[in-house]
Amino acid sequence: MFVLNLQSVPAAAKKVKAKVILYVPHDNRPISDKQTVAVAEKAGVVIKVPPEQLLGTRTSPGDPDGLYQWVMNNAQDADAAVISSDALLYGSLVASRKHSFDRTDILKRTDYFISIHKKYPKLPVYVFSSIMRTPKNAAASGTEEPSYYQTYGDYIFQYTALLDKNISQGLTSNEEDQMVQLRQHIPLNVIDDWMGRRRKNFDANKVLVELTRNNIINYLVVGCDDNAPFSQTHNERVVLSQSAQGMSSSNFRIVAGVDEMGLLLITRAINKIYSYEPVVAIGYASGYGGATIPSYSDEPIDNSVRSEIDLAGGRPTTSAKGASMILLVNTNVSGMTYEAGENLNSIYPRANTNSFVNMIEHYLGDKTPVAIGDIAFANGADNALMHNLLQRNLLFKLTSYAGWNTATNSTGWSVGQGLLSLHMTDENKNMLLLTRYVDDWFYQANVRQAVARKLNIFPGRGSKLSLGDKLEPAQIDAEQMTQNLFDKYIPFLNIKAVKVNFPWNRLFESDIQISQNPNEFVEKFFRNYK
Known part of the structure; x- marks a missing residue:
């Protein structure tokens, strides 16, 4: 059973039994699938996930029609559904970037949400979608873009960044010349393919916005995957926001990040079921702090964190007094985010490491649950922070921790896991912390780099x-x-x-x-x- 502090929720919630949530992840990666499920299950909620053969992998797109049918067959006893639209429309997040579906077929699949609503009108449906990412170069794209991105990715990013800047600010004459030169480096069939797929994705997101406006979807969050202040992703975010004018933040948001959205919406669904609206305080390491614009994002991290708290069904605040939890975000004094594999990521404290851990100790001393969003480095934990936490015996005194992948992945995950951990046994909370320490600290920040070498x-x-x-x-x-x-x-x-x-x-x-x-x-x- 989901255990809440019953003094903090309405009396009606006291007799509610364990709830069932359908969850369609955007692929079968551990973080998307079973690690997300584990957090909710340790909070006492029953999570139903489609059979793995229906989910997308790195090389297989998944089965959109099969996933839709699975939802229709399993929603009868569910209390909420959290669904990746990328899975339902394309098969997976990766498939959304590489598919060859016609626009008509994609838009026809948006009707799946209408069918779900017609058959189960009382089922709250929470949907997470994405605006297609714009990797900065071939290396950043991995193997998750069309193969031509390995050759032309740098040019595509720089060219579309200038297109976006031209629209929002205008270009200097040198930048105009540069944009022309970059365009000449990209074959017409390549840019047509890349932009054409993005137009299909954009049109599908516009339909999802209208479905939400008409209460077919209860809540929609559109995530901006790997992004930058000037990029094609940022441009599409601005235009989609304009088309969503009049929408309330109570049922629609566009935010930075993607991979953390499943957990955040599951957390929101649980909090809504129990009419629980936690207050979450926010604090930052000294320096740029909340004004930091992290790698892979187009906005200050404080904007993202406030959106993530809202996504989870909470209310952000700057005061820890009376807050259910405080999220402390580990940033660099300089406002820069680096890669975990860089030599800078050593065990030796940087300018604000000790003061940040002092802040953690202060709130723990005041009995305030502390969640950590570790974003000083992308794609892995901050070794200096982890060593300091270890030396001061604080690792398992935290409520949650995350330091994986992009900054918003980490802060969003820590918000979701932290809020659900407030209602777990210490045993379950600490098992989840152990998972993050092994994955984000041991593996991502250290083992992965060593094996790669x-x-x-x-x-x-x-x-x-x-x-x-x-x-x-x-x-x-x-x-x-x-x-x-x-x-x-x-x-x-x-x-x-x-x-x-x-x-x-x-x-x-x-x-x-x-x-x-x-x-x-x-x-x-x-x-x-x-």
Whole structure:
């Protein structure tokens, strides 16, 4: 059963039994699928997810029609549904960038939401969509864009950034010349294909906005995937916002980020079911703080954080007094965000590391639950922060932590997991924290980088983007390195068997399993953290 502080919610909520939420993720990555599900389940909610064969992978688009039929077949006993429109319209998030569907077929699939509403008019439907991303270059695109992006990605990004700037601010004569030169580097069929797919995505999002305006969809969030202040993604965000004029933030938002939206909407659905509106305070490390515009985003992080709290069904505030939780965001003094694999990401404190951890200790001392959004580095934890938390015995005193992928992925995840963790047992809360520490700190910030540097000495063909023959030796090395970090930093858990899988056949996503029985973990935890 979902356990709330019953003194803080209406009496009607006291007799409500465990609720059922249908969840259609945008693909089968662990963070999208089973890690999101685990957070909600540990809060006592039953989460139903489609069979994995219906979900998209890195190379397979998933089954839009099958996913729709699954929703229709399973919604009868559900209390809410959280659905990725990218999965229902294209098959997956990656498929939304590479598909060859006609515009007519895509728009016809938007009728799925009308059919769901007609059959289940009382079912709250929460939808997360995306505006297609604009990776800065070929390396940033991975293997998730059409193959031509490997050759022309840099030109496409720079050219469309200037197009956006021309619309919003105007260009200098030098910039106008540069835009002409960049356009000449991109074949006509390439830019037509890329822009054509974006127009289909934009038109589908406009339909979803109207479905929300007409109460067919209860809540719609459109996420701006990998983005920049000047980019095609930003341009489409501005135009879509204009078409959504008059919409209330109570049922529609456009925000930075995508991968965290499933958890945030599940959190919103749960809070709505129980008529619970938590107040979440916000604090930042010294320096630029909330004015930081992180890598992969087009807006200050404070704008994103406030939107994420709202998405989760909460109310943001700057005062911790009376707040259900405080989200503390780890930013750099300079306002820059760096990559976790850079040498700067060492164990040695930077200018504001110690003062930030002092802030954490202060709020913990005041008995305020603390969630951490670790965004000093993209795609992995801040090693200096984690070492400081370890040394001060604070790792498992937090309510939630996230430091994976983009800044908004991390802050949004920490908001969602943090709010649900307020109503969990300490055992479940700490198991979720352990998942993030192993994934974001051990693996993303350290093991992934080390394995990538060794790939060239492994036999056979393969790369960090497609492991191929190097899959098995990469797994072996990753398992040993992760085990070494367990032994070095949290030996009291006595973890002696670690299994690392790469579900998308590349280093970026990991699925790390430990053999430790949860009950044994809890026993060891309380023996060491009292």
